[in-house]
Amino acid sequence: MLIDCGEDHETDKVISYLEELGVRKLDYVICTHPHSDHMGGMYKVIGSFETGEVIIPHLDDKDIPTSRYFERFLDACEEHGCRLEEAEAGRIISLGDARAEVIAPLSSSYSSINDYSVSLFVTHGKRSFIFTGDAEKYSENEMAMSGRLRHADVYKAGHHGSDTSSSPGFLEVISPSVAVISCGEGNSYGHPCDITLERIAEYTDKVYRTDLCGTIVIESDGEELAVRTERNS
Numbered sequence: 001m002l003i004d005c006g007e008d009h010e011t012d013k014v015i016s017y018l019e020e021l022g023v024r025k026l027d028y029v030i031c032t033h034p035h036s037d038h039m040g041g042m043y044k045v046i047g048s049f050e051t052g053e054v055i056i057p058h059l060d061d062k063d064i065p066t067s068r069y070f071e072r073f074l075d076a077c078e079e080h081g082c083r084l085e086e087a088e089a090g091r092i093i094s095l096g097d098a099r100a101e102v103i104a105p106l107s108s109s110y111s112s113i114n115d116y117s118v119s120l121f122v123t124h125g126k127r128s129f130i131f132t133g134d135a136e137k138y139s140e141n142e143m144a145m146s147g148r149l150r151h152a153d154v155y156k157a158g159h160h161g162s163d164t165s166s167s168p169g170f171l172e173v174i175s176p177s178v179a180v181i182s183c184g185e186g187n188s189y190g191h192p193c194d195i196t197l198e199r200i201a202e203y204t205d206k207v208y209r210t211d212l213c214g215t216i217v218i219e220s221d222g223e224e225l226a227v228r229t230e231r232n233s
Helices: 008-019 044-050 068-078 137-146 168-174 194-201
Strands: 025-030 049-055 081-086 092-095 100-104 119-124 125-132 154-156 178-179 208-209 216-220 225-229
Touching: 008 025, 008 044, 025 044, 025 092, 068 225, 100 137, 119 137, 137 168, 168 194, 178 225
Parallel strands: 025 049, 049 081, 125 154, 154 178, 178 208
Antiparallel strands: 092 100, 100 119, 119 125, 216 225
């Protein structure tokens, strides 16, 4: 399973990394939401690997992008015969010995595109991981109230560490042991926000940031977690 791929100009790095791991087929591709920094180069991924099912959120007609990257994505799905499915909360996806549960979106319409983000709770043995795309406080509150959440060993922080995500009630439910924040070095948004780092610090001091650490890889056998970073923070 691949969750998002980044901007068009960064996706070649993702493809190369997967090829180095020996990946030839992607059974599932998750496009959390239609912003280019999450799926701008997904058409390249679909063109590079045998791809099974592609999962996207349901969008209001007014929220469906008309941008070139989204058109390329749809064209690639059609050209390569990918099965395009809308995310359904509660669905369980088997991934070998692991399982991924779709935990959001839980509504059919949002005021923010970010709240449409397809979110997943992944369990492998005794270890658990949560991925929430750019889901903001509204969607996080829905997830927290749904009964589908519990402690997560690894939290891929929502919305690049923005103060609109990682809300207190949400963090209280997942109480993460490790947090990973994907944000560009010197980014103009000021991610991650100080208030977000303070909220996460209430639960863990194991916070890894791509702006400081570069590439971050977490491996697990279902018992232990091993974290490797491109450089020391």
